[in-house]
Amino acid sequence: MSSETTASTERTADSVAERLHIAGLPAPGYAPADAVLSVRDLNVRFNSENGVVHAVRGVGFDLLPGKTLGIVGESGSGKSVTSLAIMGLLPPTAEITGSVRLNGKELLRLSDKAMCKYRGNDIAMVFQDPLSSLTPVYTVGHQIIEALTVHHPKMSKQATEARAVELLRMVGIPSPKDRLKAFPHEFSGGMRQRVMIAIAIANNPRVLIADEPTTALDVTIQAQVLEVLHTAQEETGAAVVMITHDLGVVAGMADDIMVMYAGKPVETGSVDDIYYNPRMPYTMGLLGAVPRVDISEKISLVPIEGIPPNLVHKPTGCSFAPRCPLVSDACLQGEPELWPVGGPRGGANGLPASGTHQAACIKTDSLGAEVDVHEIFHAPAVPVSRFDAVPRLERKTVLELKDVRKHFPLLKGALIKRRIGTVKAVDGLSFDIREGECFSIVGESGCGKTTTLLEIMEFHKDQDGEVTIGGLSNKAASDARTKNAMRKELQMVFQDPTGALDPRFTVYEVLAEPLENQGMDKPAIRKRIMELMKLVGLQPDHVNRFPNQFSGGQRQRIGIARALAVNPKLVVLDEPVSALDVSVQAGVINLLDKLRAELGLSYLMVAHDLSVVRHISNRVAVMYLGKIVEIGDVDSVFDNPRHPYTRALLSAIPVPDPQVERTRERIILQGDLPSPLDAPKGCNFATRCPVFAALPAAKQEKCLTLEPPLEPAASSQAAQAAPDQQFACFFPDGELDADMLVVHGAP
């Protein structure tokens, strides 16, 4: 029945190739002869409690050797399932139809054993989470050699070892020969992902599938890994399928892009077509929903309302129609196929040569470049806070940190613990937040951002350093009363909206909890909850639902509503949007912006996504190993970064703009965060600093022995340009080491 339903929707396109294809016969000249991987009409179904989920619906593409195809989509759009179906890694309970051809050989109906001949040999995969994709009990060398010997059993031990060393060197692991004997836990996340890439390219695969290869990594490490993927592709000449939700990551790498929505490709084309001339409202919305790190002008983001459709039910019309602002009755008349943009309709075969711009929208032709996406999606105006007009120094301080420290002792020994060192998670942090301001802390994982938040939330007398919240100092917080008063001033929004809500509470109970705790009476609570629901843009009659009945974005809105319940002055946001999809993220960011303006809130935000930070913050602090290395007004720090670390961070962020990506110079930092045990004596950053590496030895000495203080620029001219900016570096104007700079010319 399934093939019949898909066929009937396709019947509109009456080309010979299409009909032959429906009949299950490969049409002559249907797939380009030189394609290494061609996928046709791939359909995947799973069973769930709600019924059969049609997770992938008619995906098709051709991959030419040496080319990169980026598959972009939100979670649940079927991109990972597509890759797993190609690799034959789906569970036997899934039903897969269609065709996947590798160099003309059909892969789809092969047995697991027959598939093993191809997997890891002709077609290899890099998974998302490097921490769990290596076996912890075998050495890295063993695992690389295993990949080699499985497919080349005759290879001698010396040969495999030599190849393993070569591979590790290729992916940029220092002293590869010694590292062969290292176990995965001795490697950092980025290094493990390099090893995964080494294993994937061990047998010179024709096709390399990378499923969100950098999502679990920090920006600076992401830049390194993308660089490694690039080299790996150059070395092996493999075709790469890059699956990601981040439009920035693929902008610089991919040749072609396929945008997926609800299990179907909705727009395909070359990178430039998709980014500069999108013709499907969904793609346009996605591009408008991403905040840009390289643009200072504040425009609100494009929110895409609603949630992706449930794939248990066959969409009656265009699957995007319920969320599309341009929807008309015609959109509900059957699901649109991919049409060539600007070309004749229905005439071309279903899947023309790769790179042709196609979009699945009946209004494709009216959506030219001149259409403003902000207008289409009714993006709200940029909200203005009443505090914006008041100079910063005249506003009240809502939070002040003075020299806050958090050191953890590092102990060793089973019976008698001895201290072998100290982890300085937070080391002498001072900053303040004024009314109506959003202050962000950025940095790589392990730099102490989260510890800082926890120190503030703890609010304890015995803390090292002083935390003042709304005039209440932690030094005076002896009794529960002061603490309760402080809890009224300060609330928190968590990173993972699912984990932050008790699954057994209805929304009403979730929101009532803080109010009950403040001793409010029942009718007042009910009134306040209705207010809150409206405030965060949820339907008030949804209060009796459980959190699992909401989408991720709605859950985060509930989390925000809970934080706002007691009318706090300051809200702490711990990566508030990092767990959300791009289109949903935009809505939440707009909401946060609106609330800040309307309620005069202050935010303390921790985030690793610098684009989000730039969009929402007024001031920003960059942290490295427990210290602030640069702090100041967000525009001056982002447009004119002085500390080399800030410069490296900013250059590592991928921008969803292929032109910029191709010509931009990147600072690729060497190595990872140093272990806290051998933290450098002088400047923390000296071990990875691109400026330091280029300095003459005499000046290097200063970096190694003295700790640079956090102060405004020395030269009066620079200080005047950005009076609020402070940084901790001796040589902010020093030249960068050439080895660490990478520029990709146009391919």
Next chain:
Amino acid sequence: MTNLNAIDPAAVAEEAKIENDDVVIAKSAIILRRFLRNKTAVAGLAIFLALTVFSFVGGYLTPWDKETIDPFNIGMPPSADHLLGTSQAGIDLYALTVEGTRISILIGLVVGLASVLIAAIYGCTMAYFGGKVDKVMLFILEALIMMPALLVVAVATSGGGNGLQENLPSWLLLIIVLLVFSWMGTARLIRSLSMSLMQRDFVKAAQYMGIPARRIVWRHLVPNIGSLLVLDITRGVTGAILAEVAFSFIGIGIKVPDVSLGVLIGQATSQVATFPWMFWVPLVVMFLLTGSLAMMNDGLRDAFDPSSGSIGSANRSKTQKTAKKNSK
């Protein structure tokens, strides 16, 4: 099937409804559905319910009770007068079995439920407070595990507990003693589970809102380990029934004139050859009781375990769905 592209207004309305309510199935509904899919478990549940009903209403179906002696039928095999025969004292075995089953189920349910409840509160409290509180409470728990339950039961129900015995029926005494010794294992399990729950953000959120510790344990921790608790209740019930049978069998549990399945089995062991019905009937009932609980437990585990293969494959149910559609 041919005209798929036309929109059926009813279908649109249905879709809208689905968008609103039906898509997200409540967890309890999923669990029930998965449980019902396991036929063995459903059979187990049916047997258990039937036995429970039997133990309460079975007494009214016979003119005899557990105390009336029938002087004309002493030690008689099953007959029309006495469905399951009589004991060597001339008491109707059917009446005895009904009474014994009720006591056994009562003991099982009370001990199973109460011990899990105690374990949940004790374990959650330990996990929530941690540190010194955790250490002291863990010590008490370990000490109880070390104590030989058998001896305490023997002392309490026979020699030592005379005062108690006068005031309480022997089955209540046994329940109390069994309770004291049955919750420790579960409590340790719950402690470790709650410790991992403590790391979840919603507990942190409650702490940052200034919710008192007592409320967090009761409102956030206990309900969230509910699925484990349900599993542990059925396991606890089985354990309690078996313990009662074992104690009564060796003569330190339920005391005559109270009867239980264990007492019946224990009394009959010496005369298996002469009065076989006296031995086999209560034994079969006991097997049905514990066996049905074990069958149920298996299904419950399937229902609660999200990774179990209870969903089935896409292929199979699609054909079922097709069949349904075609039949419409």
